[in-house]
Amino acid sequence: MSTLRFGVNYTPRHGWFHSWQDFDPARTREDLAQIAGLGLDHVRVFHLWPLLQPNRTLIRTAAVDQLVRLVDLAAEEGLDVLVDGVQGHLSSFDFYPEWTRSWHHRNVFTDPEAIEAQAVLLRTLGGALTGRPNLIGLQLGNELNNLVEHNPVTVTQVDHYLDTLLAAAREGLGAPGGLGAPGGLGSPGGLGAPGGLVTHSAYDAAWYGDDHPFTPEASARKGDVTTVHPWVFSGDCARRYGPRSPQVQHLAEYGTELATAYAVDPVRPVWVQETGAPEPHIPAADAPGFARETVLNVSGCPNLWGVTWWCSHDVDRSLADFPELEYTLGLFDSAGRPKPIAESLAATITELRAAPRTPERRETALVLDCTPSTRSTSGPGGTYFETWMELRRQGARPAVVLAERASDETYLAARGIKELLRTP
Amino acid sequence: MSTLRFGVNYTPRHGWFHSWQDFDPARTREDLAQIAGLGLDHVRVFHLWPLLQPNRTLIRTAAVDQLVRLVDLAAEEGLDVLVDGVQGHLSSFDFYPEWTRSWHHRNVFTDPEAIEAQAVLLRTLGGALTGRPNLIGLQLGNELNNLVEHNPVTVTQVDHYLDTLLAAAREGLGAPGGLGAPGGLGSPGGLGAPGGLVTHSAYDAAWYGDDHPFTPEASARKGDVTTVHPWVFSGDCARRYGPRSPQVQHLAEYGTELATAYAVDPVRPVWVQETGAPEPHIPAADAPGFARETVLNVSGCPNLWGVTWWCSHDVDRSLADFPELEYTLGLFDSAGRPKPIAESLAATITELRAAPRTPERRETALVLDCTPSTRSTSGPGGTYFETWMELRRQGARPAVVLAERASDETYLAARGIKELLRTP
Numbered sequence: 001m002s003t004l005r006f007g008v009n010y011t012p013r014h015g016w017f018h019s020w021q022d023f024d025p026a027r028t029r030e031d032l033a034q035i036a037g038l039g040l041d042h043v044r045v046f047h048l049w050p051l052l053q054p055n056r057t058l059i060r061t062a063a064v065d066q067l068v069r070l071v072d073l074a075a076e077e078g079l080d081v082l083v084d085g086v087q088g089h090l091s092s093f094d095f096y097p098e099w100t101r102s103w104h105h106r107n108v109f110t111d112p113e114a115i116e117a118q119a120v121l122l123r124t125l126g127g128a129l130t131g132r133p134n135l136i137g138l139q140l141g142n143e144l145n146n147l148v149e150h151n152p153v154t155v156t157q158v159d160h161y162l163d164t165l166l167a168a169a170r171e172g173l174g175a176p177g178g179l180g181a182p183g184g185l186g187s188p189g190g191l192g193a194p195g196g197l198v199t200h201s202a203y204d205a206a207w208y209g210d211d212h213p214f215t216p217e218a219s220a221r222k223g224d225v226t227t228v229h230p231w232v233f234s235g236d237c238a239r240r241y242g243p244r245s246p247q248v249q250h251l252a253e254y255g256t257e258l259a260t261a262y263a264v265d266p267v268r269p270v271w272v273q274e275t276g277a278p279e280p281h282i283p284a285a286d287a288p289g290f291a292r293e294t295v296l297n298v299s300g301c302p303n304l305w306g307v308t309w310w311c312s313h314d315v316d317r318s319l320a321d322f323p324e325l326e327y328t329l330g331l332f333d334s335a336g337r338p339k340p341i342a343e344s345l346a347a348t349i350t351e352l353r354a355a356p357r358t359p360e361r362r363e364t365a366l367v368l369d370c371t372p373s374t375r376s377t378s379g380p381g382g383t384y385f386e387t388w389m390e391l392r393r394q395g396a397r398p399a400v401v402l403a404e405r406a407s408d409e410t411y412l413a414a415r416g417i418k419e420l421l422r423t424p
Numbered sequence: 425m426s427t428l429r430f431g432v433n434y435t436p437r438h439g440w441f442h443s444w445q446d447f448d449p450a451r452t453r454e455d456l457a458q459i460a461g462l463g464l465d466h467v468r469v470f471h472l473w474p475l476l477q478p479n480r481t482l483i484r485t486a487a488v489d490q491l492v493r494l495v496d497l498a499a500e501e502g503l504d505v506l507v508d509g510v511q512g513h514l515s516s517f518d519f520y521p522e523w524t525r526s527w528h529h530r531n532v533f534t535d536p537e538a539i540e541a542q543a544v545l546l547r548t549l550g551g552a553l554t555g556r557p558n559l560i561g562l563q564l565g566n567e568l569n570n571l572v573e574h575n576p577v578t579v580t581q582v583d584h585y586l587d588t589l590l591a592a593a594r595e596g597l598g599a600p601g602g603l604g605a606p607g608g609l610g611s612p613g614g615l616g617a618p619g620g621l622v623t624h625s626a627y628d629a630a631w632y633g634d635d636h637p638f639t640p641e642a643s644a645r646k647g648d649v650t651t652v653h654p655w656v657f658s659g660d661c662a663r664r665y666g667p668r669s670p671q672v673q674h675l676a677e678y679g680t681e682l683a684t685a686y687a688v689d690p691v692r693p694v695w696v697q698e699t700g701a702p703e704p705h706i707p708a709a710d711a712p713g714f715a716r717e718t719v720l721n722v723s724g725c726p727n728l729w730g731v732t733w734w735c736s737h738d739v740d741r742s743l744a745d746f747p748e749l750e751y752t753l754g755l756f757d758s759a760g761r762p763k764p765i766a767e768s769l770a771a772t773i774t775e776l777r778a779a780p781r782t783p784e785r786r787e788t789a790l791v792l793d794c795t796p797s798t799r800s801t802s803g804p805g806g807t808y809f810e811t812w813m814e815l816r817r818q819g820a821r822p823a824v825v826l827a828e829r830a831s832d833e834t835y836l837a838a839r840g841i842k843e844l845l846r847t848p
Contacts, residue, residue: 018478021445022486050474054442057744062446094526099745101525102518102574150526320481321523 003356004299005306006349007042007079008035009274011329013313013336017090020051023066025073032077034332035312038346039353042080044273044308045070046087046142049121050097056117064128075134082197082273082308083129085122085169086141091315091326094147109153109161119168126172130195137197138169143229145202145214155372158213162200162222169198199223201273204234207258208379211372220262225305229274230255232290233325235380238281246393247380248282249293251275254388256301258378261368261400266414269305272298276310277341278325288344295348300397302359309345362399363418366391369403377423387423427780428723429730430773431466431503432459433698435753437737437760441514444475447490449497456501458756459736462770463777466504468697468732469494470511470566473545474521480541488552499558506621506697506732507553509546509593510565515739515750518571533577533585543592550596554619561621562593567653569626569638579796582637586624586646593622623647625697628658631682632803635796644686649729653698654679656714657749659804662705670817671804672706673717675699678812680725682802685792685824690838693729696722700734701765702749712768719772724821726783733769786823787842790815793827801847811847 012019014027035043045067052063071081087095100106106114118140126138140162153161173195200223206214207228220226230251232238241247252272259270275294277287295307314330315322331342366388370377377384391398398421405411406420436443438451459467469491476487495505511519524530530538542564550562564586577585597619624647630638631652644650654675656662665671676696683694699718701711719731738754739746755766790812794801801808815822822845829835830844 015482016479018482018484021475021478021484051445054445055440055743055745057742058439058442060442060445092527093522095522096526098517098519102520103516104745318481319479321479321528 004304004352005041005080005308006295006345006352007040007044007306007308008038008331009308009311010035010043010045011091011311011313011315013316013332013334016315016319017046017048017087018319020048020063020066023069025069028070029073029076030336031313032074032079034336034338036077036079038331038338038342039349040079040346042082042136042306042308043074043312044082044084044139045074046084046090048090048095049086049088049141050095052125053097053117053121054099055097056099056113059121059124064124067125068128068132071129071132071135075132080134080136081132082136082139082199083125084139084142084201085125086118086144086165088141089143089146092323094150107151107153108147109151110157115161115164118165122165122169123172126169126174126195130173135196137195137199137224138173139198139227140165140169140200143201143203145206145212148205148213153213155213155215158215159218159222162218166198166200166223173198197224199225199227199271201227201229203229204231204379207255208235208376208382210374210376212375215372216259216262216375220259220268221264225269225271226259226263227271227273228252228255228259230272231274231276231278233278233281235376235382235385237380240380243282243286243290247385247389249290250297250389250392252294252298252307253301254385254392256298256304257362257388257398257400258368260301260303260415261402261405266411267303270301270303271305272307274308274310276329279328281325284328284340287339287341291341291345292348295345295352299352299357300360302362304359360397361416362397363416364391364396364421365399365401365412365415365417365419366421366423367401367403367406369423383423391421428728428776429465429504429732430719430769430776431464431468431730431732432462432755433732433735434459434467434469435515435735435737435739437740437756437758440739440743441470441472441511442743444472444487444490447493449493452494453497453500454760455737456498456503458760458762460501460503462755462762462766463773464503464733464770466506466560466730466732467498467736468506468508468563469498470508470514472514472519473510473512473565474519476549477521477541477545478523479521480523480537483545483548488548491549492552492556495553495556495559499556504558504560505556506560506563506623507549508563508566508625509549510542510568510589512565513567513570516747518574531575531577532571533575534581539585539588542589546589546593547596550593550598550619554597559620561619561623561648562597563622563651564589564593564624567625567627569630569636572629572637577637579637579639579642582639583642583646586642590622590624590647597622621648623649623651623695625651625653627653628655628803631679632659632800632806634798634800636799639796640682640686640799644683644692645688649693649695650683650687651695651697652676652679652683654696655698655700655702657702657705659800659806659809661804664804667706667710667714671809671813673714674721674813674816676718676722676731677725678809678816680722680728681786681812681822681824682792684725684727684839685826685829690835691727694725694727695729696731698732698734700753703752705749708752708764711763711765715765715769716772719769719776723776723781724784726786728783784821785840786821787840788815788820788845789823789825789836789839789841789843790845790847791825791827791830793847807847815845 740758
């Protein structure tokens, strides 16, 4: 049993991600020290695409150096780091370099030169980051599928895009000729490229969105681990069932089991890479309890890699135009004071480290029978989702099995599944 | 008779305008010294909107400080400076802050908060720049009407936008309480705000584009001087008539006279703020001659303020995706070597300074009778344009008079016009 990882998505307290334009190691160190002070072991970090690659054939060395510096500053605070490469989407804002927009419009998923440019960027980042002992890995970018709305794309094109960029990231991290560094925290349990994990991420439409071009299979089968971002606003989960409902408190657990079902490898790790307590979906008074229950419930999942909370610091209200909920997601407020949720999360993690949970056996599975066009059954409001949650509420700890695997005895045995249930 | 001004639009040799992200005073000084070495007296400079104002309510002090530093570096080289505020459009790329795009789309011309944000930016820039003895003035931004394609707007809305932002720029430059500085080079002939000129600019569609929402009247009546950007590719001028044609060599002169006609003030200055020798419209071998003829011909216009060549340095070919012609517009190549056009321009300016031309009397005017929907008659290929050019080719030096002013004897007398001709 490997140790569960607990971390936070790092949102700089001063100037949000615009702070890259005025990178200040002292402020960064201060933020990271606060994070480490909660007992968290890692951060996920995000640079901005237009600053890294302002021209298609220009990657700014200074920006890459900043990113490496951030990783090193994290190391000084005892924090490991996952780097997201292409942002891309952050908290409702889409950061596109000018060479993809306006008169120069290029579809970032399908334009061959745009794909190649992103591949070069990922190879460059990988090459610069590799060998850093605290590097967990390199992710393609944050919730790339948020860009679908403005860059129409098919399933096949998404698969090509992800395969190309994952190969580029892997090549960057594991590049021969001295760039790659074997082992380290980047390859827990022997996973991943020599230099660290290579992953991608998507928002919940990949799991619940009928006909969405990013598929559950792409999330669960490409890259070294499956990342999930089970947000309580997706499918109006918290509004639909209430902020203290079982559906909300078991949402990360459910998302982890759902992701496990779509994997080919029965023991493929699942990383709850984003979960958070957005107001008003989760009222501030409920946030500490939500954090505790979310972490406790998901920590029993056999394949869980870890949990990375969103986010470290509230967005300062002097910055305009964020959706209201983005201003209050931090463990620390914009003045740097820890909020009750920070204390709750820290205490829960301390407990789990002191007495690690034995991964639960999940011998009963609910069979998921859907197509790409009917996958909303597995989201909030869907029959599958609600049946699973009802079983959970009754005290069962159901696994998820795809209908196409329900007769595969070898597979079921590998997962320890002994009983199959069907939705009404 | 005021002295004609000759300058260049400053395009940084290293990294083009992306160099703001890695501002290097030493490189900037080197570029500016080269420019001053040609005998030019001013530069026009451009920062990037997303770097100045990455969030609607965040103006980066460091970026404003860079801009002021550039103005001061120019002063050290004996160069005056016009600052363009909102870029916006540069060489085919549109630089929009993320708070105006994608999920946050706002029409930059009509959204009240977007207009207010630009006003705040211009007030801030004006306040920071005012008092600089070498400041010519503050322009709203480079060819704002290039943004029309992606921000649909009416004439009335454009007028409101320009009036609001011109007032903001003027307020910034002339702010009471010690910010404003009277006189100086910024107000040649007593024009402009205490701290310098306040202007705006548009590409040729304002003059020649039927139904284009930026009108000739807006260009010729708002702000302290009229700026014109008579490019030889507009209306396919050089392709249509040939690179050594009279139409090409008199284009800047024609544009200046056309702008004079649309002004209310008979002596309102006109600034040929952009003209250049784009390949293949002007073959490299013809560029020196084109520059010389352009400057000599326009320098006879009674209301000319000056000429600002586009541009100082070629775009380095290591930067991708520029339209081909943008790579070769510099007076210096991307290695920093002066091109033949630089020597031609410098020699022509030296001649004109040694023996200033007496502004020509333009006693014969060709009456322009068009509406906003038929203004293409005054562009290349149009009847009016071709008639004016034929008169010019025959040795006349025709002025332009609007039909609505053709019976206004006082006005005609003020302009010294004694004869009116009509198009066939």
